[in-house]
Amino acid sequence: MAEFLNERRMSLAIALALLAVPLMAEWLGNSFYTTLATRAAILALAGVGLNIALGSGGLISLGHAAFFGIGGYAVGIIASHHQAYEPLMTWPLTIAATNQMPVLWLVAILASGLAALMIGALSLRTSGVYFIMITLAFAQMIYYFAVSWPAYGGQDGLSIYVRDGFPGLNTLRPLDFFLLCYAVLMVVLALVRMISGARFGAMLEAVRQNPARVAALGLSPFRIRLVAFVLSGMVTGLAGALYADLNRFVSPSMLSWHMSGEIMVFVILGGAGRLFGPVAGACIYVLFEHVFGGVSDYWQFFLGALLLGVVLFARGGLIGLAAGRARHD
Amino acid sequence: MTEPVLSLSGVTRSFGALKVSDAVDLDLRAGEIHALIGPNGAGKSTLIKLISGEIEPDAGRIRFAGRDLQGLDQAARARLGLARTFQVSSLIPDFSVRRNVMLAVQAREGSGFGFVRQVSGDSRLGDAAMTALGRVGLQDRAQVPAAELSHGERRLLEIAMALALRPRAFLMDEPMAGLGSEGSGALIGFLDSLRGEAPILLVEHDMDAVFALADRISVLVGGRVIAHGSPDDIRADADVRAAYLGEE
Numbered sequence: 133m134a135e136f137l138n139e140r141r142m143s144l145a146i147a148l149a150l151l152a153v154p155l156m157a158e159w160l161g162n163s164f165y166t167t168l169a170t171r172a173a174i175l176a177l178a179g180v181g182l183n184i185a186l187g188s189g190g191l192i193s194l195g196h197a198a199f200f201g202i203g204g205y206a207v208g209i210i211a212s213h214h215q216a217y218e219p220l221m222t223w224p225l226t227i228a229a230t231n232q233m234p235v236l237w238l239v240a241i242l243a244s245g246l247a248a249l250m251i252g253a254l255s256l257r258t259s260g261v262y263f264i265m266i267t268l269a270f271a272q273m274i275y276y277f278a279v280s281w282p283a284y285g286g287q288d289g290l291s292i293y294v295r296d297g298f299p300g301l302n303t304l305r306p307l308d309f310f311l312l313c314y315a316v317l318m319v320v321l322a323l324v325r326m327i328s329g330a331r332f333g334a335m336l337e338a339v340r341q342n343p344a345r346v347a348a349l350g351l352s353p354f355r356i357r358l359v360a361f362v363l364s365g366m367v368t369g370l371a372g373a374l375y376a377d378l379n380r381f382v383s384p385s386m387l388s389w390h391m392s393g394e395i396m397v398f399v400i401l402g403g404a405g406r407l408f409g410p411v412a413g414a415c416i417y418v419l420f421e422h423v424f425g426g427v428s429d430y431w432q433f434f435l436g437a438l439l440l441g442v443v444l445f446a447r448g449g450l451i452g453l454a455a456g457r458a459r460h461d
Numbered sequence: 462m463t464e465p466v467l468s469l470s471g472v473t474r475s476f477g478a479l480k481v482s483d484a485v486d487l488d489l490r491a492g493e494i495h496a497l498i499g500p501n502g503a504g505k506s507t508l509i510k511l512i513s514g515e516i517e518p519d520a521g522r523i524r525f526a527g528r529d530l531q532g533l534d535q536a537a538r539a540r541l542g543l544a545r546t547f548q549v550s551s552l553i554p555d556f557s558v559r560r561n562v563m564l565a566v567q568a569r570e571g572s573g574f575g576f577v578r579q580v581s582g583d584s585r586l587g588d589a590a591m592t593a594l595g596r597v598g599l600q601d602r603a604q605v606p607a608a609e610l611s612h613g614e615r616r617l618l619e620i621a622m623a624l625a626l627r628p629r630a631f632l633m634d635e636p637m638a639g640l641g642s643e644g645s646g647a648l649i650g651f652l653d654s655l656r657g658e659a660p661i662l663l664v665e666h667d668m669d670a671v672f673a674l675a676d677r678i679s680v681l682v683g684g685r686v687i688a689h690g691s692p693d694d695i696r697a698d699a700d701v702r703a704a705y706l707g708e709e
């Protein structure tokens with residue numbers, strides 16, 4: 133019980149720290165750190181998505197960049213139409229483009245969810261190393277498709293000239309955009325927490341530990357995993373949508389296997405299966421990138437060393453190191 | 462006569478060149494305990510796996526609750542009312558004993574996909590789980606993680622999970638294994654009372670348990686049913702004595 137409270141306190145501290153950085157930065161009149169914190173929040177969200185599949189479901193997907201990129205391209209493509217005053221399509225019915233984030237997010241979530249449904253339906257029939265390879269292969273297919281699709285920038289990517297808007301906020305102001313991303317992250321974390329405490333969460337956890345038992349009870353492990361994979365893809369897709377608007381740019385690099393690896397690093401570094409694991413992981417990643425990235429081009433070496441230490445000595449990631457084993461009553 | 466709850470006809474399955482189930486005919490009638498005995502490697506567990514859908518037969522038919530099971534996966538068969546206990550306990554190790562049974566209750570209600578209501582506050586799930594645990598005498602161990610249970614307690618938890626499914630038939634693979642004489646004595650008493658709730662196909666090596674409980678016995682050797690009848694018939698059967706009971 134003490135350890136559980138400890139994890140909660142730790143989560144709260146991480147949440148507050150992530151909020152405090154941009155508030156301080158704005159107060160000091162330096163919005164560079166606001167943008168850095170926004171980047172951390174968005175990458176954390178991508179990790180929260182992967183954590184549903186990887187942490188709770190034990191599904192080692194090396195293809196989550198696909199969902200991140202699809203979310204990003206959903207925003208980029210609609211923005212490219214909007215800024216050219218073109219409708220998205222004219223046949224069979226005319227659909228106008230928009231620059232309103234709530235609509236863009238919905239499109240990003242649906243598109244990445246649909247992709248996750250298709251990729252999951254095929255790849256979840258395998259397991260272990262095959263699953264890792266198939267998810268990677270699907271993501272690479274989408275990557276090469278984006279590279280060779282000239283209508284939307286191909287290799288060069290797509291620029292979003294003006295950041296998309298959100299009702300009641302001025303998203304061009306760094307602090308407004310940060311608070312928006314932060315709020316999305318917190319809402320998603322609350323939803324994930326709710327789902328893991330509900331029947332579906334219990335099933336998913338059980339499927340990870342012993343799928344044969346779950347099947348013998350009359351529940352299909354495949355279906356449970358597929359739903360988890362789709363939810364996972366949707367959250368990472370939403371993160372991709374925010375990332376596109378953060379950089380006001382999308383390119384195939386969002387879809388690359390480096391990106392998949394990075395998202396996995398957030399999860400493993402912070403603690404797979406821990407609610408705030410990916411948040412801790414992404415914050416540390418961004419911090420390392422900023423601190424050591426200025427010192428040396430080889431900053432990823434330091435990150436690699438840290439990751440190695442975590443994997444070898446702290447199976448529950450940094451959260452596990454600080455708060456002990458996960459609690460299951 | 463009413464149709465048996467479960468019936469196998471001509472069920473055959475090979476692993477490579479090894480025929481592990483050879484044209485097996487078997488049935489389970491309402492209200493009975495049907496014991497399946499045979500030496501190690503006879504194919505008893507394989508038969509349980511074939512019935513529960515973990516593996517598919519090469520030939521033959523399996524009917525349960527009035528329908529052909531062909532093409533139904535494990536989960537679908539379990540939903541039809543087949544509850545299985547495993548020869549080697551199969552639990553959710555990090556879940557508490559109570560949570561393990563709650564999972565079974567949840568499965569029986571068919572609602573794996575609740576996303577809002579929290580399991581920990583769901584007293585209906587919790588109460589149903591405690592009822593099942595009480596029946597096997599594990600209620601005092603409810604909060605212990607399944608991984609920390611003794612071997613015998615794990616066997617009992619398996620049975621509690623099967624009970625919580627309120628099945629139409631039980632498939633039990635060596636429930637007495639490793640229970641010790643006191644434990645198996647208690648379990649014999651419990652299974653005796655359970656047959657009224659749902660019939661049991663009981664794979665068991667413990668001959669005291671088999672002869673105390675079985676209404677009928679089938680003897681499996683090398684994948685074939687070599688004898689089938691009442692406990693008295695089986696005791697008297699010369700082939701069985703030669704092949705299995707180890708007497709000349």
Ligand SMILES: Nc1ncnc2c1ncn2[C@@H]1O[C@H](COP(=O)(O)OP(=O)(O)OP(=O)(O)O)[C@@H](O)[C@H]1O
Pocket residue numbers: 476481499500501502503504505506507508548
């Ligand atoms: N998946 C498999 N692949 C190959 N051979 C198998 C497989 N499963 C079982 N067998 C073989 O089939 C035979 C029957 O195995 P099974 O587990 O059904 O025996 P059993 O009667 O349950 O034995 P025991 O009393 O030891 O539990 C054994 O020779 C076993 O080695």
Ligand SMILES: [Mg+2]
Pocket residue numbers: 505506507548634
């Ligand atoms: Mg066996």
